[in-house]
Amino acid sequence: MSSTWLTKAVLQFERVLWLVSIGMLFVLGYFWGVLEFGMSHPVSLMTSLEALSGFEFSGRSVHQLPGGIWAHISEGEVGYIFTRTELLFISIVTFFCQIALAIIMVLSLIALRDKSYRLYAGVALYASGLLMVSPLYSLYESGVLPWWELVRVAGALLCVRWAAKSLPVPQTHSQALIVYASQTGSAKYLAQRLHDTAHALMDIACVSTLTEQTLKRYQRVFFVVSTYGQGEAPDSARRFVNTLQGANSAASQTQFSVLALGDRTYQTFCAFGHYLSELLEQKGYQRAIPTTEIDRMDPQGVAHWWQQVGELLGIHTAPELFEYDDYTVMANECLNPEQTHRLAHRVTLFCANARYEAGDLLAVQPEQKDEHERLYSIASYQDNTIELLVRQHIRADGTIGLASGMLSQLTPGDRVLASVREHTTFHPKANVPWIMIGAGTGLAPFISFLKKRQAEQDSAPCWLFFGEQYVEHDAYFAKDLTAFQDQGILTRLDRAWSRSDGVYVPDLLQQSHKAIRQWVAEQGAHVYVCGSREGFGESVLATLQDILPEPQWQSQLHTDLY
Ligand SMILES: Cc1cc2nc3c(=O)[nH]c(=O)nc-3n(C[C@H](O)[C@H](O)[C@H](O)COP(=O)(O)O)c2cc1C
Structure with a gap:
């Protein structure tokens, strides 16, 4: 027309x-x-209608x-x-x-x-x-x-x-589309970086907005997707996967390729990327480049895949994939110096460009350039300044982890390369009660949550469950938590000290199961869980499964497990 x-x-x-x-x-x-x-119209009797x-x-x-x-x-x-x-x-x-x-x-x-x-x-x-x-x-x-x-x-x-259905599908200007499916922001960040280098040639979209019609409209679609849970899709990809599963298989002109982000320490390494790739092929789409697995954001793997994408599109730009900002160390305090191991540090960094939301993460680049970045939950709520709670990681052979070792040894004035990663599924919902469940360094995002409540003067109740080993060593951010309690921001605080008292977070959840259920089902509370996946995360989720009603399990539970 x-x-x-x-x-x-x-x-x-x-x-x-x-x-x-x-x-x-x-x-x-x-x-x-x-x-x-419900209108009634009282009408008095008339002598003559003609009148x-x-x-x-x-x-x-x-x-x-x-x-x-x-x-x-x-x-x-x-x-x-x-x-x-x-x-x-x-x-x-x-x-x-x-x-x-x-x-x-x-x-x-x-x-x-x-x-x-x-x-x-x-x-x-x-x-x-x-x-x-x-x-x-x-x-x-x-x-x-x-x-x-x-x-x-x-x-x-x-x-x-x-x-x-007979209408022609409108043509777009770009022939290619890059789609991201991200849970903690890395896939989105990466897709945006790649898109920046070829924006004239391709569009970019989140998988949550993708339909089959959109897919068919492009000659080539490149997916950057992560894997979550036990080899599952990020939340944002669920609707699209369901639609695709229900679609008819028909030969399509659209070519695709999947860059599968994952972590080799999981048995289900890059499982969602592979699943998506097979599903697309089953439904008639043409695989243009083999599915490429990326272990913990390995830049060389990403560059190799992008080079193949570039050859398809006829471009030869090598993107500067990971643009980190320069952060200056303002303070570094060891929170449990009496401990002989598992030292936890509160590290304060400054960067004029740092913008973030409560729940977001900071990707830190270890000193060795070819090493993978590490993600840390942000514990502060003020732009420009970022606080992290870093546990010094001791490997099985007794050596100290690269990134955590570097961060815990920093002194004021030192510089670090880092960049904020958006973690939208862990952004806290305003004006509803929160139940925050954390262990160890999993306390960090909840400090940010509470600071947000304080800044926004949001008076909805907050309940924090926190688990660590020793009451005398590991009560991180104790002063801040007491201040939040005194100001009425933190309504309830329950702590489990596993080595001091033999109590674990799931025990506390079990003891308060009626109140938790009531907060969630009747007051609309959202539940946030942060901490290590093995042990803590698995046992907390198993306990919550018994406590939370089914509909709220889906819609009011948010996890950040590592
Ligand atoms: C709770 C959790 C579960 C994960 N499960 C898997 C998994 O099953 N397989 C895998 O390869 N990677 C897994 N990962 C690693 C992520 O896929 C990887 O960190 C990815 O870079 C994250 O990208 P995103 O930030 O875009 O979501 C998991 C990460 C987390 C935090």
């Missing part, structure tokens, strides 16, 4: 016809007496009764009765519906000239004609059955729906 305004208008026909039908059925409902809105002013409407006499009431009176029987306001409202709805139908009819007539829009425009013309005459017909003709009108309107709309 030559003119774009007409194309845009035609694509809106179906939506408008639905709105008009709703308007028309509303008006008809009024006339049929289905919709009454009342009235007019003829489709062969019936309509009279104005005292009190601004309009009634249709036929052979001595009173028909529909409306107040003046109701009559005005009905007239306005009818007027706009009829105007919209008239516009669709005119545009359909113009669109009929174009072959690819002919079927759709023809059906839309028929449907709008039917919708235009149908209510009038049922008013003028007595004895028209309401259900028959409903059948006709529904039939017309179904025909339009069916004909919409």
Whole structure:
């Protein structure tokens, strides 16, 4: 179709016809007496109908009764009765519906000239004609059955729906699309970096907005996806995967490739990336480049895949994938110096560009450039300044972990390369109670959550469960937590000291199961769990599964387990 305004208008026909039908059925409902809105109109007995002013409407006499009431009176029987306001409202709805139908009819007539829009425009013309005459017909003709009108309107709309499938899919300018499916932000970050280097040639989208139609619109689609849980899809990809599973298999021109992000320490390494790749192939899409596995954001693996993408697109730019900002160390305090191992450090960093939300992560680049970055939960809530709770990681052979070793030995004035990673599924929901469950360094995001509550003066209750080994050594952020309690921000604090008291977080959850259930089911509390996956995460989730009702388990539980 030559003119774009007409194309845009035609694509809106179906939506408008639905709105008009709703308007028309509303008006008809009024006339049929289905919709009454509990109005009663007391009418005093009249001596003579002729004395009342009235007019003829489709062969019936309509009279104005005292009190601004309009009634249709036929052979001595009173028909529909409306107040003046109701009559005005009905007239306005009818007027706009009829105007919209008239516009669709005119545009359909113009669109009929174009072959690819002919079927759709023809059906839309028929449907709008039917919708235009149908209510009038049922008013003028007595004895028209309401259900028959409903059948006709529904039939017309179904025909339009069916004909919409014949519409050509609008062409986009870009031939390629990069799609990300991310849980903690790495896949999104990476997709954005890659897109930056080729933005003129490709579009970018989150998998949550992706439909099969969009997929088919592009010549090439590149997926950057992570794997979660036990080899599962990130939350944002679930809807798209369900749609794709239910779709028919049909040969498609669209080529694809999957960059599968994962972590080799999981048995289900990159499982979702592989699953998506096979599913796409099953449904008829063409695999252009083999699925590429990336272990903990290995930059060389990503660069290799991107080079192959570049060859397909005819570009030769080597992207600077990981752009880190320079962070300056402001403070570094050991929180449990009496401990002989498992030292925990509160590290404060400054960067003028740092912007983040409570729940976000900081990716830190170890000193050795070719090493993978490490992710840490942010414990602060003020832009520019980032606080981390870092546990010095001791490997099985007794050596200290690269990133945690580097961070814990920093002194004020030192520099680190780091960059914020958005963690949208762990952003806390405002104005609802929170139950925060953390262990060890998993306390960090909850300090940020509580600071957010403080800054926003949000008075919804907060409950924190925290687990560590020794009450005398490991009560991190104790002063901050006491201050939050004194200010009424932290409503309940339950701590489990496994080595001091032999109590674990799941024991505390079990003891308070009634209150937790009540907070979640009745007060709408959201539950956030952060800490190590093995041991803590698994046991907490198993306990919560017994406590939380099924619907809330899906919608009100958020995890950040590492
Ligand atoms: C709770 C959790 C579960 C994970 N499960 C897997 C897994 O089963 N297989 C895998 O290869 N990687 C797994 N990973 C690693 C992530 O896929 C990897 O860190 C990825 O880079 C994260 O990308 P994202 O930030 O875009 O979500 C898991 C990570 C977390 C935190």
